[in-house]
Amino acid sequence: xxxxxxxxxxxxxxxxxxxxxxxxxxxxxxxxxxxxxxxxxxxxxxxxxxxxxxxxxxxxxxxxxxxxxxxxxxxxxxxxxxxxxxxxxxxxxxxxxxxxxxxxxxxxxxxxxxxxxxxxxxxxxxxxxxxxxxxxxxxxxxxxxxxxxxxxxxxxxxxxxxxxxxxxxxxxxxxxxxxxxxxxxxxxxxxxxxxxxxxxxxxxxxxxxxxxxxxxxxxxxxxxxxxxxxxxxxxxxxxxxxxxxxxxxxxxxxxxxxxxxxxxxxxxxxxxxxxxxxxxxxxxxxxxxxxxxxxxxxxxxxxx
Amino acid sequence: xxxxxxxxxxxxxxxxxxxxxxxxxxxxxxxxxxxxxxxxxxxxxxxxxxxxxxxxxxxxxxxxxxxxxxxxxxxxxxxxxxxxxxxxxxxxxxxxxxxxxxxxxxxxxxxxxxxxxxxxxxxxxxxxxxxxxxxxxxxxxxxxxxxxxxxxxxxxxxxxxxxxxxxxxxxxxxxxxxxxxxxxxxxxxxxxxxxxxxxxxxxxxxxxxxxxxxxxxxxxxxxxxxxxxxxxxxxxxxxxxxxxxxxxxxxxxxxxxxxxxxxxxxxxxxxxxxxxxxxxxxxxxxxxxxxxxxxxxxxxxxxxxxxxxxxx
Numbered sequence: 001x002x003x004x005x006x007x008x009x010x011x012x013x014x015x016x017x018x019x020x021x022x023x024x025x026x027x028x029x030x031x032x033x034x035x036x037x038x039x040x041x042x043x044x045x046x047x048x049x050x051x052x053x054x055x056x057x058x059x060x061x062x063x064x065x066x067x068x069x070x071x072x073x074x075x076x077x078x079x080x081x082x083x084x085x086x087x088x089x090x091x092x093x094x095x096x097x098x099x100x101x102x103x104x105x106x107x108x109x110x111x112x113x114x115x116x117x118x119x120x121x122x123x124x125x126x127x128x129x130x131x132x133x134x135x136x137x138x139x140x141x142x143x144x145x146x147x148x149x150x151x152x153x154x155x156x157x158x159x160x161x162x163x164x165x166x167x168x169x170x171x172x173x174x175x176x177x178x179x180x181x182x183x184x185x186x187x188x189x190x191x192x193x194x195x196x197x198x199x200x201x202x203x204x205x206x207x208x209x210x211x212x213x214x215x216x217x218x219x220x221x222x223x224x225x226x227x228x229x230x231x232x233x234x235x236x237x238x239x240x241x242x243x244x245x246x247x248x249x250x251x252x253x254x255x256x257x258x259x260x261x262x263x264x265x266x267x268x269x270x271x272x273x274x275x276x277x278x279x280x281x282x283x284x285x286x287x288x289x290x291x292x293x294x295x296x297x298x299x300x301x302x303x304x
Numbered sequence: 305x306x307x308x309x310x311x312x313x314x315x316x317x318x319x320x321x322x323x324x325x326x327x328x329x330x331x332x333x334x335x336x337x338x339x340x341x342x343x344x345x346x347x348x349x350x351x352x353x354x355x356x357x358x359x360x361x362x363x364x365x366x367x368x369x370x371x372x373x374x375x376x377x378x379x380x381x382x383x384x385x386x387x388x389x390x391x392x393x394x395x396x397x398x399x400x401x402x403x404x405x406x407x408x409x410x411x412x413x414x415x416x417x418x419x420x421x422x423x424x425x426x427x428x429x430x431x432x433x434x435x436x437x438x439x440x441x442x443x444x445x446x447x448x449x450x451x452x453x454x455x456x457x458x459x460x461x462x463x464x465x466x467x468x469x470x471x472x473x474x475x476x477x478x479x480x481x482x483x484x485x486x487x488x489x490x491x492x493x494x495x496x497x498x499x500x501x502x503x504x505x506x507x508x509x510x511x512x513x514x515x516x517x518x519x520x521x522x523x524x525x526x527x528x529x530x531x532x533x534x535x536x537x538x539x540x541x542x543x544x545x546x547x548x549x550x551x552x553x554x555x556x557x558x559x560x561x562x563x564x565x566x567x568x569x570x571x572x573x574x575x576x577x578x579x580x581x582x583x584x585x586x587x588x589x590x591x592x593x594x595x596x597x598x599x600x601x602x603x604x605x606x607x608x609x610x611x612x613x614x615x616x
Contacts, residue, residue, distance in 0.1 A: 012508050013425065020421025022414040023479060024433050029460075030476040031440045034451035037459050055458050106346050109339040121343070128350045130586045132537035134558045135575040139357035141562060142368040142572070149356065149369055183350070232442075240444030243539065247562055258446050265450060278450045285444065293438040296484070 035282075042066050042275040051269035066272035070280070073273065081260055081277070088256040091170070092238045095177040099185050099234050100227070102178070107189035108219075111196075125190070128183040136180060137247045141166065144248075168251025176248040177238050185234045192226025193219075225295065232292045239285060257281060358579065361572035368568045378573040385570045392549055392557065393574055400553035400578070402467065403542065404535040407474040412528045414475075415482030416520070420512070422483075423490045441480035448477060449544035456545065465547040473541040478534055482527035489523035522596040529589030533582045554578050 040055040043062025047054050056062055073081045110121045128136065143150045144165035155161025165172050196219065204214040242258030261281070264274030357368075361379075365372035375381060380388045387393045418437065422430045440448070452473045456463050463469050497519065501511040517524075539555040546552050552560070554574050561571055 015508055016421040016425035016430075018421070019417040020425060020430065020433065021417075023418025023421075023437075023483065026414055026476060026479065027418075027433070027436050027440060030452065030455070030472055031448070032436060033459070034448070034455040037455045038451045041454050041458060053458060055454075102346060105339050106343045109336065109343045113336055113339070121347075124347045124351070126586075128354070130533060130579075130582045131354055132555060132575070132578050132582065133539060134537075134555045135357065135579055136354060138558060138562065138571060138575050139353035142357050142360060142568075143353055145369060147369055152369070179350075236442060236444050240446035240540075242446060243543075243559060247559065250563060261446065261450060265453070271454075274450070275454060278447055281444075282447050285447075289439065289442045292442045293435060296438050296441065297434065 038275050038279060041272055042279050044272055046269050046272060053271045066276045069270070069273045070276045081257075084255045084260050085257050087170075087254070088239060088258070091174055091177060091256065092235050095174050095181070095238055096231050096235050098174070098178050099182045100231065103182055103186045103189050103230070104227075107186050107193050111190050111193040112198075122190075125183070125186055129187065133180055133243075137176060137244065140172075140176060140179065141247065144172065166248060166250075168249045168253045170254055172248045173245045173254050176244045177241065180241075180244055181234045181237060185230045188230045188233055189223070189226055192223055192230070196222050229292060229295050232288045236285060236288060236292070239281065354579070357572050358576050361569055361576045363569050366568055368572065378569040382570075387570065387573050387577065390570070392552075393570060395550060396552055396554045396557040396574065397577060399467075399551060400536055400555075401581070403470055403474060403538075403553055404532050404581075406467075406471045407478060407535045408528055408532045410471065411475045411478050411531050412482050412524065415479045415527065415531075416486050416524055418479065419483045419486035419490060420516070420520075423487055437480055437483050440476060441484065445477065445540040449473065449541045452476075452541070453544045465545055466551040469545040469547075470542050470551065470553075473545050474535050474538060477538070477541055478531045481530045481534070482524065485527045485530075486520055486523045489520055493519050522593055525592050525596060526589060529585050529592075533585045533589075536578060536581050536585070 037055065039059075039062075040057050041053055043059070043066070044056040045054045045063060045065050046052070070081070073079055075082075106125070110118065110125065114121045142148060145151075146162065146164055146166075150165065151161040151163060153161075154163070200218055200222070201214055204218045205211075209217065240258050242256060242262050245254045245256055245259070257277070261274050261277045264270045264277060266274075360368045360371075362374050362376065363372055364375040364377070378386055380386055383389050385393075387397065418433075422434050422437075452469070453465075456465055456469045456472075463472055493516075497515050498511045501515045502508070506514065537555065538553075539559065542553050543556045543559065546556055554577070558571050558575055
């Protein structure tokens with residue numbers, strides 16, 4: 001059958017190319033080309049008089065002008081990139097760890113024990129997925145503001161109820177990141193855990209392992225690819241986040257690398273440095289992106 | 305990602321029944337009360353704040369913390385700050401809907417065509433293009449938005465910042481939904497039906513139109529719902545690519561006004577409208593998916609429709 005299928009497909013090659021073409025062109029012009037423009041802007045210069053970007057299209061003529069600028073921002077006297085970069089890593093690491101600690105038990109429970117109520121649990125877990133990020137942040141701004149419900153609740157149980165949670169607290173920003181990205185993580189973990197063959201768990205029990213050892217020696221190893229994919233799917237948007245901290249804090253003490261990129265991009269004469277920063281972030285993220293892309297490609301073709 | 309949809313779930317109904325009976329200690333299928341409690345706590349944490357925010361959009365006063373009675377003034381009543389009467393607020397609603405409709409109309413057909421073409425073309429080029437598509441799915445949105453901003457301001461300046469740039473960016477950001485979901489379905493369907501149609505005398509295009517597309521319809525529909533809802537909720541791309549206030553959709557307006565600017569409950573009203581649009585899309589998606597797969601009669605259809613419209 002494979003052979004016949006091949007000839008069937010080959011005879012119609014022009015048709016398949018034509019069908020794929022609009023999407024392919026869209027991706028090349030609006031996904032691949034933009035990153036080349038980013039390179040050209042990063043390797044380009046600045047018009048000294050107007051402080052506007054001068055992109056250089058020929059890779060042979062790319063200059064290190066903007067790269068040196070960014071280098072001075074990292075190590076020079078007026079360096080300001082270091083702390084947002086470190087903070088981004090720290091926030092993301094803590095937020096991913098907290099998200100996994102919350103999401104894994106929830107996904108595990110729903111995939112294994114929800115039984116006939118699985119659809120109900122799924123609806124409740126999917127609900128936040130359909131609520132916009134802005135709405136979910138706005139909800140916390142309402143709750144955490146001074147004189148807001150959270151502070152009132154604290155003072156009603158005798159704790160200090162006048163904390164300015166939105167005034168630049170790292171804990172608020174990290175919780176915002178967790179709250180913002182955890183629905184995706186739970187769905188990914190659920191999908192992965194649901195795929196684990198229950199018979200393997202029964203076999204493990206029949207062979208004499210108790211439930212904890214079954215969990216650690218069968219379930220956890222089997223869910224490892226899902227855990228890694230889930231950690232990446234949560235970490236990638238967090239590393240490029242610049243609005244959660246603006247919404248929940250707005251203070252310079254909680255800025256992340258995304259804010260530095262956005263700030264440079266918008267200041268006259270420094271757009272090129274913004275492009276350099278964005279490229280640096282892209283390079284750092286390339287390995288997790290490739291891992292995630294490969295695992296996505298594999299899971300979407302595993303029926304073949 | 306779209307792989308749970310058609311997987312047979314291991315026979316678990318027997319296990320569920322056991323879980324409800326009083327079994328001796330050490331029974332692995334004992335109901336895990338602690339985990340269930342934790343799950344409910346998580347659900348409460350994820351939903352209650354949003355419910356409170358919706359509630360305060362109906363507050364009579366200007367507070368987002370003290371309930372002062374029910375009113376719809378932030379939606380229609382107030383002449384100055386209601387969504388209906390404030391020009392920037394209702395312009396934002398219209399802009400969101402325009403972007404969502406245009407993006408869905410462009411993104412879904414080219415994404416579906418891309419999925420079919422890539423799946424059948426089978427060459428080095430198509431493998432490469434498939435990877436480009438999956439990269440567009442995993443790249444952080446900020447990086448894509450910055451790159452698109454530079455493209456539109458430095459190179460392809462005929463795509464102006466504003467609605468046209470926003471749609472161009474949203475299409476590329478969302479094209480992976482139809483491409484991935486439809487491709488997963490294509491792989492489960494296989495070539496057999498189309499070949500049978502060809503053997504029975506259908507032309508190639510006829511076989512696609514009358515055999516393949518109907519089979520793909522649930523996946524196409526699910527991805528359309530996802531594209532629509534994710535465009536309504538999008539923030540990063542539209543923020544980078546909008547130009548004037550007239551091209552700012554709801555998410556950008558909320559972001560710009562959270563600290564000062566337009567007063568409290570009107571923003572909650574705007575966010576609630578966004579929520580209603582998304583939830584309506586989800587409900588239509590769920591009902592539509594179930595209706596389209598009604599002939600496939602498995603008892604798991606409810607769960608499958610849920611995972612189908614979420615793309616997992």
